[in-house]
Every structure is written in structure tokens, then in C-alpha cells.
Amino acid sequence: MANNQLLTTIPVVEWSVTAGGPADDEKWRLSRAIHAACEQSGFFFLRNHGIPPSLLEAVYAEARRFYSQPLDDKRRFSCSADTEYLGYREVGAERSLTHSGREACEQYRIGYVADPPAGGWAGHYHRPFGAATRLLERLATIGNEILLLSALALNLPATVFDPFMEKPVHRLGLNHYPVGAGSALGNRVHYSMTSHVDHAFFTILTQNAPGLEVLGSDGRWIDVPVRPHEPLVFLGDYLERWTNGGYRATYHRVRDVSTDRISLQFKHRPSYGAIIEPSQFVDDDHPSRYEPFDTGRQYAELLRSLLGV
Numbered sequence: 001m002a003n004n005q006l007l008t009t010i011p012v013v014e015w016s017v018t019a020g021g022p023a024d025d026e027k028w029r030l031s032r033a034i035h036a037a038c039e040q041s042g043f044f045f046l047r048n049h050g051i052p053p054s055l056l057e058a059v060y061a062e063a064r065r066f067y068s069q070p071l072d073d074k075r076r077f078s079c080s081a082d083t084e085y086l087g088y089r090e091v092g093a094e095r096s097l098t099h100s101g102r103e104a105c106e107q108y109r110i111g112y113v114a115d116p117p118a119g120g121w122a123g124h125y126h127r128p129f130g131a132a133t134r135l136l137e138r139l140a141t142i143g144n145e146i147l148l149l150s151a152l153a154l155n156l157p158a159t160v161f162d163p164f165m166e167k168p169v170h171r172l173g174l175n176h177y178p179v180g181a182g183s184a185l186g187n188r189v190h191y192s193m194t195s196h197v198d199h200a201f202f203t204i205l206t207q208n209a210p211g212l213e214v215l216g217s218d219g220r221w222i223d224v225p226v227r228p229h230e231p232l233v234f235l236g237d238y239l240e241r242w243t244n245g246g247y248r249a250t251y252h253r254v255r256d257v258s259t260d261r262i263s264l265q266f267k268h269r270p271s272y273g274a275i276i277e278p279s280q281f282v283d284d285d286h287p288s289r290y291e292p293f294d295t296g297r298q299y300a301e302l303l304r305s306l307l308g309v
Ligand SMILES: O=C(O)CCC(=O)C(=O)O
Pocket: 173, 175, 193, 198, 205, 207, 212, 252, 253, 254, 263, 265
């Protein structure tokens, strides 16, 4: 029974304002808590993170406002390779990686860009999302602290991730799942977003209605309880590669919804040119299980293939 409980309960990490400060007992406690959660399951709730509920509510409201507009108005913000995929993706824009249908949600991305030309085109894509832009900054700070604590947890210098993080291309996604979108698209599956791992070090996600499921280490799907102000952190593909599989990326998916749902997902990403390889964890006894991975190029190619733009 104890085992059963372990596998279906999502661990909670109590955050602390000293997380970004100098090394002390509290920081050590946090790094152990994160390490335990990452080794056990790869995901955890983050409590006492300091982001005001009012900011999160303002972001949900902003997303609702944006998505309630006519499609032509939303299309003024459509994403493409030229926008580094910032902006709007309408319902069904994204094909599924695993079935013949399309993802049953509409999506929007804000974030940092690799190549802002003079004139700052990226401003256009952030204009409808002032509160979300403030949330992005808060989550980027927490993300940096989680990365630093992961380095400590793995007995590596606090600076070990610095070379990857000179100009990070973080993303904040705002997804909207309308009721019935999957059947309107003709999908034959009962989920609105197909199981996948995120292309990031990790993701920090909140949802305002049920739907998210994460794959536990025992191979069973776990329904993530709705906590609109308490984010779930889960590991992405890059930490799995970088730790040579010591930490496993979390497969996740979204069930078809019975109430309108919004999720906010912050993806903590490295600089565009960062190449991730497991060199810190490879020796004669532990051969490399992953080829060097060009994060920026792969991400752009994946999105081009899923979206066709
Ligand atoms: O909506 C969700 O809860 C998950 C979205 C997601 O997995 C993604 O956009 O990568």
C-alpha cells in the first residue's frame, strides 16, 4: 500500500525566498527536496512560490479575453517561423505527433526571442498579454533558481548551467481547450493534447480546470488536481539528456474537457544555440545514452513540422 501511495501522490516542494540567495541550510533542504522529487517521479507541486494569486488570475482573465475575440482578430497575431513561433495557433493548427488528428486547443506563446531585429517586432505579440509578460518574468526567476538548486542537488558547481543561459529563449504558453473541440475536429481519441515531453529543462504549469495527466514512474497516468495558483513543475527532455537519463522527462497529456479550460505553461529554455549533451555524467562505467542535441534548431524544426508554417 505504501508503494501505491508513493506512486499516485504528487510531491510538494515548499519554496523559500532564500532559494536565490547565498548557500545555506534552507537552500540545501530545497535542493534535496527537488532532487528527491526528480529522482522519484520527475514532477512536483511548488508551494509558497511568492507569485500573487491576483497575478495568476489576471493572466487567466487576459487569456479568456483574447480567446473570446472573433477568429480574424486573433489571426492578426498568428505565429510562424518568422515570429520564432510567438503568437497565436488556432484550434487544430497543430497536428498530433502520435495520431492522425490534430490537437484540440488554441494556443498562444509569448517569450524571449533569439533574434530581435531593430524595431522590436516581438512587442506586437506581447501587447495583448501585459499580465502574462509579468508572470513570465517571475517564472523565469524561479526557473533560474530551480536550475541552480538542481546543480547543487547533483553535486555540481552552481555555475554549471551558465554557458547555456546567456540568452535564454523561455516561453510562456497560454492554451485554451474549448468543450467539444476534439469531436468538432473529427478526432478519434479522447484527449485534447497528445502525450509528449516538453522541449525545455522543465515546465512550470498551472491550470484552471481539470484535464492534465502526467505519467507516473509505474506507467500509470495520474490526474493532476486543479490548483490554479500552485504550479506543477515537471522535467523536460533537456534535463533528461543532460543527466544521461538520471532524471526522466515527464510524459503528459490533456484529456478531453467537460468545462472550458485554460493552462499556463512556462518552459524554461536555454539560449537558441545551446547544445545539450550528458558530458557531466559520462565515464567508462556510464557510456553516453544521448547524442549532442541542438536545442534551438530542433525546436524550430519540430514546430515547423507540427504547424506547417
Ligand atoms: O494544457 C496543458 O495542461 C498542457 C499543455 C502542454 O503540454 C504544452 O503546451 O506543452
